[in-house]
Amino acid sequence: MTPSLTLICPGLLGPLPLLPQPRPVVPALDRLIGRATRIAAPAPLQHDDPLAVVLAHCGMFAPAEQTLPTAELSVLGEDGVMDATGYWFHADPVHLRADRERLLCFAGAAIAPDRAEADALVTLFNAHFANDGLQLIAPTPQRWYLRVAQPTEVQMPPLAQIQGMALETTLVCGAGARHWHSLLNEVQMLFFNSAVNHARERLRRPVISGIWTWGGGALPAVPTGVEVPAVFVGEHPLLRGLARHTGREYLTLAQWRERAPLDNALIYYETLQTALLAQDLTAWTTALLALDVDLAATAAQLRSGALAQVLIDACQNNQLQVIRGHALRWKFWQRRGFFEEFT
Numbered sequence: 001m002t003p004s005l006t007l008i009c010p011g012l013l014g015p016l017p018l019l020p021q022p023r024p025v026v027p028a029l030d031r032l033i034g035r036a037t038r039i040a041a042p043a044p045l046q047h048d049d050p051l052a053v054v055l056a057h058c059g060m061f062a063p064a065e066q067t068l069p070t071a072e073l074s075v076l077g078e079d080g081v082m083d084a085t086g087y088w089f090h091a092d093p094v095h096l097r098a099d100r101e102r103l104l105c106f107a108g109a110a111i112a113p114d115r116a117e118a119d120a121l122v123t124l125f126n127a128h129f130a131n132d133g134l135q136l137i138a139p140t141p142q143r144w145y146l147r148v149a150q151p152t153e154v155q156m157p158p159l160a161q162i163q164g165m166a167l168e169t170t171l172v173c174g175a176g177a178r179h180w181h182s183l184l185n186e187v188q189m190l191f192f193n194s195a196v197n198h199a200r201e202r203l204r205r206p207v208i209s210g211i212w213t214w215g216g217g218a219l220p221a222v223p224t225g226v227e228v229p230a231v232f233v234g235e236h237p238l239l240r241g242l243a244r245h246t247g248r249e250y251l252t253l254a255q256w257r258e259r260a261p262l263d264n265a266l267i268y269y270e271t272l273q274t275a276l277l278a279q280d281l282t283a284w285t286t287a288l289l290a291l292d293v294d295l296a297a298t299a300a301q302l303r304s305g306a307l308a309q310v311l312i313d314a315c316q317n318n319q320l321q322v323i324r325g326h327a328l329r330w331k332f333w334q335r336r337g338f339f340e341e342f343t
Helices: 027-034 050-056 070-077 115-128 177-192 195-202 237-246 253-259 271-277 281-304
Strands: 004-008 037-039 087-099 102-106 134-137 145-148 210-217 231-234 249-251 265-268 309-313 319-323
Touching (some): 027 281, 027 319, 050 070, 050 237, 050 265, 070 087, 070 145, 070 210, 070 237, 115 177, 115 195, 177 210, 231 237, 231 253, 237 249, 237 265, 249 253, 253 281, 271 281
Parallel strands (some): 004 265, 004 309, 231 249
Antiparallel strands (some): 037 319, 087 102, 309 319
């Protein structure tokens, strides 16, 4: 069977506040988009969380009112984490800023602690909550996880959905919401009085106000009767965790570039969304140009027959399918390039 490729690329089609000027030249994307057919995504693939979309492409679904357990799979994919068993949440560090009567949430590289700061805050947390069955770890300064002793019925939206937005009490729901609100407030007070934040305030850097927990759960069952991708490609630990959990192969993006085409590969390309969350149009343009370079080989493989199909999932129900036959001809009645998809 001729190989196929699925590219999950949140942020590829925006939303952008404005298009970059001048528009970057992206010949590979123009070629693929000009030959693509927009298709409706099945309901499980219409999730707002890109990591949940990755799991949905593997046949792992959850009811609309629940989040998927992306944290446990991500912990499984982190370097140096020896014991990934248990019930985990993403618990990323955030900065909370008052704006009139609202409280805005910020995260990402602009506010992230350095390695020493992260270690100090994690140590402070674990000492304070030692008798509560809670363990915080920080495999990277920006990426933290929280293990709880018992399954906790609480749902919170992914950090990407609330970054830069106003927080509301309704964002935490589930049977354990009241207790979880108290926990998060206690963490805020603990961090507020920390030496780390006192030092950051002196340097006029945003303080680490607390943690945002999401994607909680235990390891999901490997689905049966569903074709799970044979190769997972990407830099996010979720991809390595999925490969370990399902017994598939894992490659970094650099390794994929050397070995493509691969049969039934799933690639997660996250840099465009990271730039959008940082509201950095220059970084988004740079990431777009890098993706175009990567896809030049993919377009050539479609033309040669080395690839039979490419599915580009830009998330938020934006799916584009390119089949080899379409890759050999430009639809003269549909001369659309990449940037026409924004209009």
